[in-house]
Amino acid sequence: xxxxxxxxxxxxxxxxxxxxxxxxxxxxxxxxxxxxxxxxxxxxxxxxxxxxxxxxxxxxxxxxxxxxxxxxxxxxxxxxxxxxxxxxxxxxxxxxxxxxxxxxxxxxxxxxxxxxxxxxxxxxxxxxxxxxxxxxxxxxxxxxxxxxxxxxxxxxxxxxxxxxxxxxxxxxxxxxxxxxxxxxxxxxxxxxxxxxxxxxxxxxxxxxxxxxxxxxxxxxxxxxxxxxxxxxxxxxxxxxxxxxxxxxxxxxxxxxxxxxxxxxxxxxxxxxxxxxxxxxxxxxxxxxxxxxxxxxxxxxxxxxxxxxxxxxxxxxxxxxxxxxxxxxxxxxxxxxxxxxxxxxxxxxxxxxxxxxxxxxxxxxxxxxxxxxxxxxxxxxxxxxxxxxxxxxxxxxxxxxxxxxxxxxxxxxxxxxxxxxxxxxxxxxxxxxxxxxxxxxxxxxxxxxxxxxxxxxxxxxxxxxxxxxxxxxxxxxxxxxxxxxxxxxxxxxxxxxxxxxxxxxxxxxxxxxxxxxxxxxxxxxxxxxxxxxxxxxxxxxxxxxxxxxxxxxxxxxxxxxxxxxxxxxxxxxxxxxxxxxxxxxxxxxxxxxxxxxxxxxxxxxxxxxxxxxxxxxxxxxxxxxxxxxxxxxxxxxxxxxxxxxxxxxxxxxxxxxxxxxxxxxxxxxxxxxxxxxxxxxxxxxxxxxxxxxxxxxxxxxxxxxxxxxxxxxxxxxxxxxxxxxxxxxxxxxxxxxxxxxxxxxxxxxxxxxxxxxxxxxxxxxxxxxxxxxxxxxx
Amino acid sequence: xxxxxxxxxxxxxxxxxxxxxxxxxxxxxxxxxxxxxxxxxxxxxxxxxxxxxxxxxxxxxxxxxxxxxxxxxxxxxxxxxxxxxxxxxxxxxxxxxxxxxxxxxxxxxxxxxxxxxxxxxxxxxxxxxxxxxxxxxxxxxxxxx
Numbered sequence: 001x002x003x004x005x006x007x008x009x010x011x012x013x014x015x016x017x018x019x020x021x022x023x024x025x026x027x028x029x030x031x032x033x034x035x036x037x038x039x040x041x042x043x044x045x046x047x048x049x050x051x052x053x054x055x056x057x058x059x060x061x062x063x064x065x066x067x068x069x070x071x072x073x074x075x076x077x078x079x080x081x082x083x084x085x086x087x088x089x090x091x092x093x094x095x096x097x098x099x100x101x102x103x104x105x106x107x108x109x110x111x112x113x114x115x116x117x118x119x120x121x122x123x124x125x126x127x128x129x130x131x132x133x134x135x136x137x138x139x140x141x142x143x144x145x146x147x148x149x150x151x152x153x154x155x156x157x158x159x160x161x162x163x164x165x166x167x168x169x170x171x172x173x174x175x176x177x178x179x180x181x182x183x184x185x186x187x188x189x190x191x192x193x194x195x196x197x198x199x200x201x202x203x204x205x206x207x208x209x210x211x212x213x214x215x216x217x218x219x220x221x222x223x224x225x226x227x228x229x230x231x232x233x234x235x236x237x238x239x240x241x242x243x244x245x246x247x248x249x250x251x252x253x254x255x256x257x258x259x260x261x262x263x264x265x266x267x268x269x270x271x272x273x274x275x276x277x278x279x280x281x282x283x284x285x286x287x288x289x290x291x292x293x294x295x296x297x298x299x300x301x302x303x304x305x306x307x308x309x310x311x312x313x314x315x316x317x318x319x320x321x322x323x324x325x326x327x328x329x330x331x332x333x334x335x336x337x338x339x340x341x342x343x344x345x346x347x348x349x350x351x352x353x354x355x356x357x358x359x360x361x362x363x364x365x366x367x368x369x370x371x372x373x374x375x376x377x378x379x380x381x382x383x384x385x386x387x388x389x390x391x392x393x394x395x396x397x398x399x400x401x402x403x404x405x406x407x408x409x410x411x412x413x414x415x416x417x418x419x420x421x422x423x424x425x426x427x428x429x430x431x432x433x434x435x436x437x438x439x440x441x442x443x444x445x446x447x448x449x450x451x452x453x454x455x456x457x458x459x460x461x462x463x464x465x466x467x468x469x470x471x472x473x474x475x476x477x478x479x480x481x482x483x484x485x486x487x488x489x490x491x492x493x494x495x496x497x498x499x500x501x502x503x504x505x506x507x508x509x510x511x512x513x514x515x516x517x518x519x520x521x522x523x524x525x526x527x528x529x530x531x532x533x534x535x536x537x538x539x540x541x542x543x544x545x546x547x548x549x550x551x552x553x554x555x556x557x558x559x560x561x562x563x564x565x566x567x568x569x570x571x572x573x574x575x576x577x578x579x580x581x582x583x584x585x586x587x588x589x590x591x592x593x594x595x596x597x598x599x600x601x602x603x604x605x606x607x608x609x610x611x612x613x614x615x616x617x618x619x620x621x622x623x624x625x626x627x628x629x630x631x632x633x634x635x636x637x638x639x640x641x642x643x644x645x646x647x648x649x650x651x652x653x654x655x656x657x658x659x660x661x662x663x664x665x666x667x668x669x670x671x672x673x674x675x676x677x678x679x680x681x682x683x684x685x686x687x688x689x690x691x692x693x694x695x696x697x698x699x700x701x702x703x704x705x706x707x708x709x710x711x712x713x714x715x716x717x718x719x720x721x722x723x724x725x726x727x728x729x730x731x732x733x734x735x736x737x738x739x740x741x742x743x744x745x746x747x748x749x750x751x752x753x754x755x756x757x758x759x760x761x762x763x764x765x766x767x768x769x770x771x772x773x774x775x776x777x
Numbered sequence: 778x779x780x781x782x783x784x785x786x787x788x789x790x791x792x793x794x795x796x797x798x799x800x801x802x803x804x805x806x807x808x809x810x811x812x813x814x815x816x817x818x819x820x821x822x823x824x825x826x827x828x829x830x831x832x833x834x835x836x837x838x839x840x841x842x843x844x845x846x847x848x849x850x851x852x853x854x855x856x857x858x859x860x861x862x863x864x865x866x867x868x869x870x871x872x873x874x875x876x877x878x879x880x881x882x883x884x885x886x887x888x889x890x891x892x893x894x895x896x897x898x899x900x901x902x903x904x905x906x907x908x909x910x911x912x913x914x915x916x917x918x919x920x921x922x
Contacts, residue, residue, distance in 0.1 A: 405810065452812035495830035495860040497916060501813045507821060507828040515809045515821035515828045527813070 008049050009102045010147060015042045016095050017214065021235075023088060024217040030072070030079035039087070040069045046094055057112060058097055064116040065090045086118035088218075150244070153204060160194075160201050165509055167194050168487075205245070209287045209294070210238035212247050216258060216285060223262045230269055230280040231262055237287035242294055246388055249368045250296070253361040257298045257384050258285065260358075265302030265382050275379065277301065289580070289613055296386040305376040307333030314339060334374045338362040368493075389505070397489045397518060399510070400466070400480040403454040406516050408489055408508060412614070413521040415467040415475060415578065416634050417483060420460065423554075423637050427460070427479075433529075436465055436477040441575075443467065445477040446528035451503070456481055468521045469578065476530045491518055503527055555666070556618075557635040557659055561609045566653070567638065567664045568629070574621040576634070581610045590676065593617065593628045601676035603652070604667075605630035620669060625677045629667070640666070687711045687723040687773075695728070702726065702744075702760075709770040724773045729757045740773035742766075780875040782900060782907070785853060785866040788840040790890075793875075793898060793905040794853060800861075801854040802869050805831060817916035819843070822863055824854060829863040837916045838889030843867075857914050864913065873900045879907045 019042055026035035047062035065087055071077040093115060167190070174187060217233045224231040266272075266281035273279055287296045311325045311333055319339050320328075328336075338358045358372075365372050370388035397408040398417075418425050424439045434445030445465065449456035456463070458481040465477040489508040494517070498504055505520040555567040583594045584602060591602040595617075602617070609630075617628040638659045644666060646655040654668030689706050691698045693715030703713050706726070714722065729745040743757035758765045781796035801824070808820035808831060817837040822829045831852065835843045843850070843865050852863035879896030886894060895909040 405812075454812055492828060493860070494828075495818075495862065495914070496858075497815050497818045497832075497914070498811055498830060500815065501811070503813055504811075509823055509828060513823050514807060515823050517809075517811060517821070 005053060005101065008053065009098055012042075012046060012049075012094070012098045013102075014145075015045065016091070016098070017211070019091065021214040021217050023084070023091065024221050026079070027081070027084040030084075033073075036069065036073060036079070039091075040066065040073060042091070043069065043094075055097070055101070058094060061090050061094060061112050061115065064119055068119045083119065086115065089115050089118065157201055157205065160198050163194055164198060165513070167191060168510075169513060205243050206241040207244045207247050208238060209240045209242050209247065209296075212251055212254060213238050213285060213287075219255070220258065220262055220283060223259065224266075227263065228268060229262065229266055231266055232280050232282050234282060234284040235286070236284065240287040240289050240294060242388075246294075246368060249364065250370070250386060250388055253364050253372070253386065254285075254296065254298070256358075256361050257386075258283070261298060261300040261302065261382065261384075265300040265304075267303050271303075275303075293387050293389055296388070297383060298386075299381060299383040301381040304378040304380055304382050305334055305337060305374070306378050307336075307376075310334070310336045334376055337374055338372065396486065397491075397508075398466070398486055399484040399516065400448070400464075401482045401484060402448045402452065402480055403456055405454065406484065406510065406514075407448075408487070408516050408518045409466065409468070409478075410505065410518065410521065411486065413468050415469045415616075416576065418465050418467065420463050420465055420479060425465065427465075434477075434479075438465070438467065438477070443475055443477045444530045445479060446524070446530060447479045448524075449479075449481075451524060451528050458482070468524075476525055476528075478524060478528075489516070489518065501527075554637065554639055555659065557638045557664060558618075559632040559635060561605050561630055561632050563632065565635070565662060565664045566631075566667050567640070567657070567659055568618065568620075568667045569669060570637065572620045572622065572669045574619040574626070577617045577619055577628070578614050579617065581613060581615055584610055584615065595619070595628065598626070600626050600628045602628045602630060603672050603676050620672065622669070622673050625673065627672055627676055629672065636660075688714060688721070689724040689726060690714050690716055690722045691726045692716050692728075692731070697760075698726070698728075705763075705766065706770065709767065711770070724770070742769050742773065780898075782873050782875050782898065782905065783853060784870040784873055784900075784902065784905065785864075786868040786870065787834045787866050788838060789867070791870070791902070791905060793873075793900065793907050794855070794864075794910065795907070796872055798855050798857070798910055799853045800856060803852055803854055803863065804849045805829075805852050805863060805865070806849060815916050819865060824861070824863070827861050829854060829861050831863045831865060832914055832916070833865050834913060835865075837913050838887075838893065840887070840889055855910055855914075857910055862910075862914055864910075871902075873902055875907075876900055882906070 019039060022035050022038055026032055026039060029035070043062045043065040047059060047066055050056075050058040050062065068077070068083060068087065072079050072083075077083075093112065170187065171191070174184070213235050216235065220231050220233045261283055262281075266283065267275065267277075269279040272281065281300060281302055283298070283300045285296070285298050287294060289295075307330055311320075311328065314320045314336050315322055315325055319336070338361075362372050365386055365388065368388060370386060373385040373387070374382065375385070376382040396411040398411055398414060399406050399408050401407070418438055420427050420436075422438075426437045427445060428435050428437070434447065436443045436445040447456070447460075447463075448454075460479070463479040463481060464483050465479050466483070467475055467477050469475045487510070491506040491508045493499070494504055494507045498507070498517075502523040503519060504517050504523070506518045508516050508518055510516045554570040556570050556573055557565070557567050560566050577595055579593060579595065584605075585592055585594075586607065587599075591605065591607065592599050593602040593615075600619070605615070615630050616632070617630050620627045620629055640657050640659060644655040644657045647653055650668070650671055652667060652671060653665040654671065655666045656663050657666055658664075687710060689711040691702065691706070691713060693699070706713055711724065724740045724742065726742045726744065729743050744760040745757040746760060748759045748761075758769060760766075782793035783796045783799050783802075784791055784793055786792075803824055805822050808822055810820045811818050817833055819831040819833040819836075822831050829852075833843045835841045850865050851867075851869050852865045853869065854861060854863050856862075875898045877899040879898050882894060882897045885891075890906065893909050893912040895907045897904050898907050
């Protein structure tokens with residue numbers, strides 16, 4: 001019996017958690033059937049179970065709620081504000097009771113009749129004010145799960161981490177001693193299994209951040225009702241996954257920031273109107289992944305933070321002295337909010353200012369290796385950004401060395417690696433600051449030896465440059481002595497004394513068991529004095545004088561996503577971009593990628609190859625059109641010196657040649673463009689077509705087809721010369737002639753032999769007419 | 778009831794560490810330096826698959842620098858706030874039982890000792906200074922910050 005009750009409690013808790021956001025969303029859209037159903041299912045489950053377990057109070061409550069909801073489902077009743085509030089109250093009471101049952105307490109007899117009465121149609125209740133801006137349709141469904149203690153999971157995790165280290169150690173030993181093929185084979189298999197297992201176990205720790213967000217709409221709703229404010233919550237990015245421990249660690253800071261935003265940020269409706277804003281404040285909470293970090297933005301459009309007031313307070317409380325205060329930048333002023341004992345709130349309310357200040361928020365976030373940033377414009381709103389690491393566990397990294405000591409750099413931040421003496425790389429010093437020019441792009445350069453105060457054993461010109469793009473920042477180049485290996489490292493947080501340097505993201509153990517420090521690319525840039533914000537993204541500064549035309553063909557040697565070694569003529573590569581996998585979509589028959597405000601066809605990739613968070617692309621340009629080509633990594637620049645063995649049939653690869661002593665497939669850009677962009681409309685001198693501007697069918701249904709056929713569409717208020725006019729049958733059209741006119745008729749059958757109009761859903765006929773009109777020019 | 782203490786020597790002075798906090802006594806071999814870290818962080822070392830942050834107690838007390846160049850050093854491994862530290866000491870002597878609660882030292886100590894001393898405890902080998910591991914790990918800068 002106890003087991004059954006435990007299961008019932010666990011099931012209820014799970015459903016309650018999932019329900020938190022649903023119910024507020026349902027309130028915003030009472031006609032949303034899916035949400036209504038999931039709430040109904042919950043009370044129904046509770047009712048069914050507690051009859052069995054003999055919890056009469058629970059049964060009465062759930063029964064009443066079920067009845068009311070059943071009425072709504074059957075359309076006998078409309079879900080209005082008071083009713084939603086009453087259902088919420090009942091669900092809360094059920095939650096309390098379940099907590100009591102879970103704690104093993106006796107359920108006390110109590111009076112729930114007030115709650116049940118409030119459900120009656122026409123009962124008075126407080127008016128709801130919060131709503132969720134979220135599309136309908138997403139319903140939390142309960143997947144098949146088992147419950148595990150986190151400690152057990154952690155033990156498995158750390159065992160797997162140790163196993164990876166043991167595997168690495170074994171790999172090193174195997175390399176050192178001669179072994180025979182079967183042993184290597186068995187080891188390979190073991191490695192693969194360990195890798196799989198590690199993947200799986202890492203994923204068990206991952207949770208959708210939705211679990212954290214799901215409680216927010218409800219919290220904001222209750223809070224804003226209490227404060228007499230109106231707040232709309234906009235939640236985005238709930239599907240971002242995060243280590244479950246991380247989720248727990250950021251729960252309190254996030255809650256605190258959201259409470260602050262509602263309490264101090266967003267003004268009362270009256271004040272908002274006076275300030276010329278909408279009565280309803282908007283609080284948007286969004287999460288996104290950027291490299292190996294998760295960014296959570298909490299943005300409100302409230303009154304903002306007054307930096308000067310903060311400074312006054314800080315001076316008054318003795319946190320800083322007057323002289324120091326005068327030197328603070330605007331950003332530093334806002335950062336004062338994180339100092340202990342400072343609050344701009346005039347009075348301490350029950351909602352915030354309960355002793356947990358922003359200083360606690362910051363220390364909690366920093367504890368897990370994260371950062372809190374604040375940005376605010378008085379009168380317009382505040383944005384808080386939490387940057388937290390994705391996981392504390394395993395990350396792919398590149399090991400480098402300087403002066404004989406090894407360090408690791410997270411691979412996610414690395415854009416490319418070039419030699420300081422490479423062909424299209426130059427290194428200059430301007431007033432002591434290093435500037436690297438890589439293929440025409442100027443990038444600030446810092447030397448790892450200088451940052452660390454170590455002596456480099458390698459001449460500057462023989463070093464390697466690692467082009468880094470830290471999360472949220474811009475690129476810079478880091479010069480290191482040597483580059484060693486790609487490794488999967490089990491990263492553990494470093495002690496505070498080490499983190500205080502700002503340079504490191506954690507520590508790890510190398511194959512041979514010696515500790516290695518993992519760099520934080522943002523920290524390196526900070527300490528190295530690189531200003532990350534001021535650069536323009538992907539700034540492409542005038543190419544130097546073009547190299548004298550030579551007989552050899554310059555190519556970019558790279559590895560494709562399928563691992564093949566390939567080469568692409570350098571001249572067609574415009575630049576290298578890196579985008580989130582989400583930017584790639586299958587649209588209009590082929591894979592396309594969004595780059596800024598452009599959508600380009602994407603080649604070099606199968607859909608199932610896109611698994612990682614980021615994908616790197618070459619942007620190819622044939623002079624007028626662009627194409628993206630996905631790849632895994634750039635190997636180097638090279639020249640084709642040997643003969644090209646051409647392939648039998650035309651395709652993506654036009655031939656194969658020896659480059660740097662190894663065969664490489666030569667990618668055929670002509671074929672790529674012919675294949676992927678032939679259907680893209682030529683933008684030069686398009687044909688012009690006039691359609692009635694006030695006909696919605698023409699504008700919405702027909703216009704895309706016309707445009708796809710290569711016409712520029714104008715309305716009938718534009719009386720300039722056009723190539724084609726399209727009009728409905730029987731309509732008067734402007735007299736000035738066009739070379740062609742297409743008449744459309746609404747009914748499938750034509751009126752007679754002389755009727756050369758086209759039925760408006762005769763797609764083939766339409767396209768044919770559009771084509772022949774185009775040829776007539 | 779009485780607390781067990783690990784008696785170690787730091788800068789020629791016998792002091793006591795709470796034995797409950799000490800996980801192991803190890804002999805450190807290779808030290809990986811941490812560039813730019815606070816001076817009392819001597820470097821990193823590995824103990825089984827764990828990374829130890831090595832603290833030079835002499836420097837944490839601002840009493841000089843332990844010479845780590847001559848190879849093996851004795852160190853006490855402690856866990857504090859989720860991180861493992863190896864505290865380099867001159868010598869690890871013995872484990873003794875505390876015979877009193879820590880009592881304040883009323884005479885003036887050197888500033889380094891003042892910062893890390895939790896108090897004085899009576900033991901069978903005489904009164905010993907009980908070291909506050911948190912203060913030791915935090916080093917000299919923490920106070921100034």
